[in-house]
Amino acid sequence: MAMSRAVPNLAFRRLRGQHSPAEFAAAVRRAAREIGEQVACDARYIGRVEAGEIRCPNYAYERVFLHMFPGLGLADLGFSARETVRGRRPAVSAGAPPPPADTTRNDEESDVLRRAFMTSGSATVAAASLGFGGTAAAIPSPRGTHRIGETEVRAVEEAVRQIRLLDDRHGADGLYKVAAQPLRAAYALLDAGTAARRSTEDRLHAGAGELAISVGWLAHDSGRFDDARSHYAEALATARVSGDAALEAHAFCNTSFLARDAGRYREAVRAAQAGLRAAQPLSSARLLSLLSLREAGAWAGLGDRAACEQSLGRAHTYFARGQADGDPEWMSFFGEPELEALEAHCWSALGDWSRAARHAHRATVLQNPHFARNLALYRAQLASNLAHAGRQDEAAAEARRVVGSLDGVQSSRIRAILTETGRVLAAGAR
Template identity: 75%
Template sequence: MVSTGAVPNLAFRRLRGQRSAGEFAAAVRRAAREIGEQVACDARYIGRVESGEIRCPNYAYERVFLHMFPGTTLADLGFSSRETVRGRGARATVGTPPPTAPHRDTDEESDVLRRVFMTSGTATMATATLGLGGTPAAAAARPAPRRVGEAEVSAVEKAVRQIRLLDDRHGGDGLYRKASRPLRIAYALLDSGAAAKRSTAGRLHAGAGELAISVGWLAHDSGRFEDARSHYAEALATARVAGDAALEAHAFCNASFLARDTGRPRESVRAAEAGQRAAQPLGSPRLLALLALREAGGRAGLGDRVGCERAIGRAHAAFGHGRSDADPEWMSFFREAELEFLEAQCWSVLGEWSRAARHARRAVRLQDPHFTRNLALYRAELTWDLARAGEAAQAAAEGHRVLDLLDRVRSTRIRAMLAGSVTALRPQRGTREVREFLERHDEVSGTRE
């Protein structure tokens, strides 16, 4: 891969004037709040722009910068055009595109969710004839729904995959509202009863249910817990109507996770056990391993150390059987790194901070860097465990690494975890490493200007 080298952005540096990089970053965050944006801007980000490392800002930063400097263009601010950085021109320059675009805005990418669902002509027609746009009178004047076939079902399945891909990169905050639209369309297709074949109807039920779980997860990750609960319940009802054990197991898996996160550990255990019953005949040891870890998390919340250890043991035994052709597609995230992370969370809840930190560190080491959201999540867990274990300087170092990822990841859940670590570390602010981390966190979060 040929590198062209970074060219300093002198125009942007001139706009900063006499202000320090930190002061200018604070001004950027204030401007963002004025227009309803949220950007994790700090002195490091300003330095990366001025050095030319960031050749074109993501869409959120673009809106903020143009708000700060009315009448200017990106070119006036010293940036390259988006097409040359991310489009065909950029690919021709560097040879091979990177596997992940690290600073792509979630608003831009979540628009893909609409395009995925609307690119098929037949899907567009089905959507229109089902009255999902326009006035009621116009909908009534349209012809009856045509038969739902391969194009529509494939569009639902593609939307599910796209949501998961974007979530792996960026977290749920920027995606949830826009991902809800394909979900409404999917259930409208389902409710129309217009599937051409029994097999098509089965795939449509499964696709709509998986889409409900995916949108529910986005709600969960962005702190909209009641919305998440509703979506998971919708998926479970769809599974029961269709007699789809795989979908039922997935819905119970996520419902258990949500119950644990919202302080209902007994419900978490019951949902995990129900998921294991549904999953038993499916032939996927990895699915049983994940559900056992969900149970372990619930039992940890109940203070049931013995039950938690037993569930963790079952999870390791099942995971050790390896992958299977019966493993669900949605479980692509469940690798050894996730196993270590979920075990870390159990020990953390039980108050064994050093043991939890060992597992969290393994999770970070094993994680594929393309799963950006999960890498930030694992590092946030490690920060918390180290802080509670009394390893303040190490916790601060990990906290910096989480902040480095927050420009790319919008997750209320991760921010809340990091905020908990900050609270735990404040009594140690006399230590230089801790003080620098706390100051940077406060600067980025707007806690202190």
């Protein structure tokens, strides 16, 4: 029996009006930022919706679309009811053929992934439920002379998004080893060298490189610095081979962050500066701001207050230019809370604990609770700054808040900060 064909979503196409798919995708991303949501919308996604390939959006997109078009429901936007699309297989009478596969699976957000976010108390369970080796993020293996095309590339890109989403909610500790599997699969596709078109090959290089950075970050955040360094270097090599300036800037950004955490401050400065050079041709002031903050943190580690303040000033100047359509997808975490948190780290490295505490407090106040791991990190940093500033009672109260919010969040970085804060508080008590 032939599979049913997708029915074009004409209602959604009418809503797009005279905007190009890329322009409309940019409007979707702006609307998401207005309500604190995180979506990775591009022209391809809009095309898939209009072609009827996406019969019902995931929950994040649903919230954004309903925000964009007040008074309209999913049906008005041309989508099918959720229960007919995913998670519930319609009853099948005896002898009848099974329903089409797309009635029980939506590759933008499977019910498995949704449940992992909503109910999992463990990053390990979340990753296993996600099924990197079998379901939503499965990356096909190269098969003989089979030409690599849209299916394989999209699987790599989706794996990157899912890893980032799980890290936002759960932290890195339980995800790292599981996430290494799709990374190996992505580079096996690259090694096969059988992409159908140059544009497909470029996307595959970019996706594999971003996946290497994502896995590297999981290693970084869980204290596996040597592994992280290897993954970042792999991403940088991929960027150089493919001539991808955006990927190169991202790799240098994370390399600088890692070097700072490892106490290699000169290397951190050089990596941040290399990232700034790579990012100059790109249309993203926010990327330049983040790289300037990486450089500021490195200078602070070296104790060079003047150079740190100069880099901080440049970071604020770039940040004030606002968001742009050229901002990389991976930078969705970088807003005012992260700016405040990174500046707080600079002042703490320079020993100005009270100033660090002020910025860390602003980070906790401004942070969207969706980013559970980052919120816990900011509060842990605030507790540490307060403890070093001699504000023992406030520090202890903040540390208790962190511990109370860690359900489902596993991060060696946060635990290390709490342990160090406990030592400072104990020393103060003595």
